[in-house]
Amino acid sequence: MGSESRCENCIIRQFNSLRAMSKEELKQVSDSKTSKVIKKGEAIFEEGEKLNGVFCVREGVSKLSKLSSNGKDQIVKLATKGEVMGQRSVIAEETSNLSAVAVNDMELCFIPKEAIVNTLHKNPDFTFEVLRLMAHDLREADDVIVNISQKTVKQRIAEAFLYLKSNYGEDEQGFLILTLSREDIANVVGTATESCIRIISEFKKKGLLKSSGKKLGILDEKKLRDLAEGF
Amino acid sequence: MGSESRCENCIIRQFNSLRAMSKEELKQVSDSKTSKVIKKGEAIFEEGEKLNGVFCVREGVSKLSKLSSNGKDQIVKLATKGEVMGQRSVIAEETSNLSAVAVNDMELCFIPKEAIVNTLHKNPDFTFEVLRLMAHDLREADDVIVNISQKTVKQRIAEAFLYLKSNYGEDEQGFLILTLSREDIANVVGTATESCIRIISEFKKKGLLKSSGKKLGILDEKKLRDLAEGF
DNA sequence: TTGAAAAGGTGACAAATATCATATATATTT
DNA sequence: AAATATATATGATATTTGTCACCTTTTCAA
Numbered sequence: 001m002g003s004e005s006r007c008e009n010c011i012i013r014q015f016n017s018l019r020a021m022s023k024e025e026l027k028q029v030s031d032s033k034t035s036k037v038i039k040k041g042e043a044i045f046e047e048g049e050k051l052n053g054v055f056c057v058r059e060g061v062s063k064l065s066k067l068s069s070n071g072k073d074q075i076v077k078l079a080t081k082g083e084v085m086g087q088r089s090v091i092a093e094e095t096s097n098l099s100a101v102a103v104n105d106m107e108l109c110f111i112p113k114e115a116i117v118n119t120l121h122k123n124p125d126f127t128f129e130v131l132r133l134m135a136h137d138l139r140e141a142d143d144v145i146v147n148i149s150q151k152t153v154k155q156r157i158a159e160a161f162l163y164l165k166s167n168y169g170e171d172e173q174g175f176l177i178l179t180l181s182r183e184d185i186a187n188v189v190g191t192a193t194e195s196c197i198r199i200i201s202e203f204k205k206k207g208l209l210k211s212s213g214k215k216l217g218i219l220d221e222k223k224l225r226d227l228a229e230g231f
Numbered sequence: 232m233g234s235e236s237r238c239e240n241c242i243i244r245q246f247n248s249l250r251a252m253s254k255e256e257l258k259q260v261s262d263s264k265t266s267k268v269i270k271k272g273e274a275i276f277e278e279g280e281k282l283n284g285v286f287c288v289r290e291g292v293s294k295l296s297k298l299s300s301n302g303k304d305q306i307v308k309l310a311t312k313g314e315v316m317g318q319r320s321v322i323a324e325e326t327s328n329l330s331a332v333a334v335n336d337m338e339l340c341f342i343p344k345e346a347i348v349n350t351l352h353k354n355p356d357f358t359f360e361v362l363r364l365m366a367h368d369l370r371e372a373d374d375v376i377v378n379i380s381q382k383t384v385k386q387r388i389a390e391a392f393l394y395l396k397s398n399y400g401e402d403e404q405g406f407l408i409l410t411l412s413r414e415d416i417a418n419v420v421g422t423a424t425e426s427c428i429r430i431i432s433e434f435k436k437k438g439l440l441k442s443s444g445k446k447l448g449i450l451d452e453k454k455l456r457d458l459a460e461g462f
Numbered sequence: 463t464t465g466a467a468a469a470g471g472t473g474a475c476a477a478a479t480a481t482c483a484t485a486t487a488t489a490t491t492t
Numbered sequence: 493a494a495a496t497a498t499a500t501a502t503g504a505t506a507t508t509t510g511t512c513a514c515c516t517t518t519t520c521a522a
Contacts, residue, residue, distance in 0.1 A: 152508070152509090153508080153509070154508095191509075191510085192509070192510050192511075194509095194510075194511080194512095195508090195509060195510070213518090214518090
């Protein structure tokens, strides 16, 4: 086993709460963790499932979503390299309220909950770090609530593209690095797929977006921003 | 100063994270806290304000809301006896993302952040308890997101009444103990005040709700529940 | 490599919801 | 108690968004 497969040496952890663990604790985590490769479209865990640990994203992006009674999926969060999924359920000792599906090919580590819970009760720095990140997630969730209930679908789609650009960046030709299907975008925004397609088409016609194959790119960020703000 | 004004003796704390504090820590909190009486409609803190501590609700209910760019308020959470407001901002060291306004006359304790942050870094049990409650809030926020984006206004209003009943109860005559204005209900649900009024009128005509003065009561809980579920 | 399946696209229409205007009831202040 | 402000109510109408039907393009597996 190469040394890069040890949590102690993993750069990913610099981006999440694991960085607050001691060498000792990390060693324990590393000894109990398992690595997983997940193909695009595959499920990592399902809503209602009891999680016996957390998942640390090493590569790729996962959508965390919840199925509503009418059969539609609402994407609540996208989890990226460095983020940990499933802590909420492990901490609250509840089944997961969300399901996680890979948006593209992923690599992740599974860390059994014992290693986490142990440290949570012993290392206040670690617990505080987890708390800090959860406080951040909660703020973002509040923002999503306000956006969904107060902005139009057009505004929210405009925002979604700005979010994709600022969080995942664009390639040399100006196309967004993270490509989501129209359906996924609709599920992030909370609208019907057809409405989403229609608005994206409109944005293309108006010169706000460009496309090439499956890729989409932002052409006029300022106008998109104005639109998102309601002008 | 009566002994009931000491945090060590306060029953309220049994309902929140403060119960995980040691006698010693509670003493420190108690010595630094101040009590406040807030009249219905008064603000406790504003969006964007830097909070120098947290507020523990001893009596009454507060609405935590966020102003959107179109001038409407979205109520994200109602905080009740035993709940602590403002921890998110104190923990993340950010200005508040929400403002808090008293829904009825309130009594609360202000605890300066030093007392909290100190304990957060020293007492893992306390930190874990705060974390557990925040995990719970986050789950609720996820549920709100799904509800707002997937359910109709009618369904959400039905849900709001069921929530008010199960969380605040009803009096001997079957009227909800917590009375919210139609505007507040609209802001919880994320709709226009007029739409909210219209639907409440409809519910009354259909025999699902009754009213007397400002008070509203649930007449047919089962039908209300079916409606909320989409039948 | 060729079909089937999935994703993207568009029109027509229906349904849900917001907005504006205005009226009435209720609460609050003087 | 009158005057004023605020909350509730309702109609008419506009706007937004969803739904259904159908078509084209792309993707992927046999």
